Amino acid sequence: MSLSKTTLGPFELYTIETGDIKLDGGAMFGVVPKTLWSRGIPADEKNRIPMTMRCLLIKSNNTGKIYLVDNGAGTKFNEKMENIYQLDYSDKNIHKSLKTHGFSEEDISDIIFTHLHFDHCGGTTYYDEQGHIQFTFPNATYHVTKTHWKSATDPNAREKASFINDNIEPLSGSEVLHFVDGEHEYEPGLSTILANGHTIGQQLPKIEADGKTLIFVADLLPTHVHVPLPWVMGYDMYPVQTLTEKDAFLKQAAEKDWKLYLEHDVKHEVITITYDGRKFKVKDFLKLSDL
Numbered sequence: 512m513s514l515s516k517t518t519l520g521p522f523e524l525y526t527i528e529t530g531d532i533k534l535d536g537g538a539m540f541g542v543v544p545k546t547l548w549s550r551g552i553p554a555d556e557k558n559r560i561p562m563t564m565r566c567l568l569i570k571s572n573n574t575g576k577i578y579l580v581d582n583g584a585g586t587k588f589n590e591k592m593e594n595i596y597q598l599d600y601s602d603k604n605i606h607k608s609l610k611t612h613g614f615s616e617e618d619i620s621d622i623i624f625t626h627l628h629f630d631h632c633g634g635t636t637y638y639d640e641q642g643h644i645q646f647t648f649p650n651a652t653y654h655v656t657k658t659h660w661k662s663a664t665d666p667n668a669r670e671k672a673s674f675i676n677d678n679i680e681p682l683s684g685s686e687v688l689h690f691v692d693g694e695h696e697y698e699p700g701l702s703t704i705l706a707n708g709h710t711i712g713q714q715l716p717k718i719e720a721d722g723k724t725l726i727f728v729a730d731l732l733p734t735h736v737h738v739p740l741p742w743v744m745g746y747d748m749y750p751v752q753t754l755t756e757k758d759a760f761l762k763q764a765a766e767k768d769w770k771l772y773l774e775h776d777v778k779h780e781v782i783t784i785t786y787d788g789r790k791f792k793v794k795d796f797l798k799l800s801d802l
């Protein structure tokens with residue numbers, strides 16, 4: 512397991528690896544032919560590609576808050592589902608990641624959900640020995656956009672399989688659930704950008720300090736292989752909207768030298784972007800510790 516950390520102004524940032532997962536390569540690259548995408552990430556015999564679920568812990572020395580952005584797929588899967596997704600926690604897991612950095616589940620004061628697809632919020636709850644659902648982070652407040660909560664709790668047939676009841680239902684009506692309206696400032700230096708193409712109300716945390724900007728790009732840009740503009744996931748609800756959002760986002764990323772923190776890329780943690788007026792490309796591959 513490769514864990515990294517850095518400090519930007521008042522924020523201490525830590526990589527939190529929560530596990531690996533495999534997803535269908537075709538679904539991950541939409542209209543892009545396999546002959547092209549498989550050069551970037553080769554598929555296995557079932558056409559799945561290796562992905563990871565890399566979260567980010569943000570400790571604010573201004574407010575004392577300890578934020579965790581997303582929390583992986585969790586452990587509530589039966590054997591059949593574990594096989595389908597090849598979920599692997601043997602090397603990477605959330606408890607080990609927190610502990611290695613000197614944190615515990617109890618320390619987390621705030622969970623920021625980019626969105627509630629199961630590979631982003633499954634770590635919220637677990638089954639205890641009696642099979643009852645328990646919260647993993649007993650002291651946390653959970654933040655999600657109001658528009659996303661609405662679509663996650665009343666999903667269309669195409670998105671339904673991405674939402675799992677035991678991840679979401681325990682939060683419903685609870686006082687630890689906090690809705691944010693659109694783009695939101697959690698505290699000075701920590702705000703969000705909205706991207707609605709992948710799913711309605713996805714929020715991307717943005718950390719600005721020390722003259723640098725780090726953005727948790729979640730499913731706007733799942734891996735470095737997704738940098739070319741039309742390489743948009745088949746999983747996206749509104750792929751044409753993703754195109755528009757991605758174009759505007761990557762132009763700013765190139766211009767302002769934003770550091771993009773990748774949630775699903777097995778190999779690369781942080782990238783920067785170049786734009787020659789026609790195409791976007793990866794400029795540098797970095798780790799948090801290189802910032």
Ligand SMILES: [Zn+2]
Nearest residue numbers: 626628709730
């Ligand atoms: Zn997603």
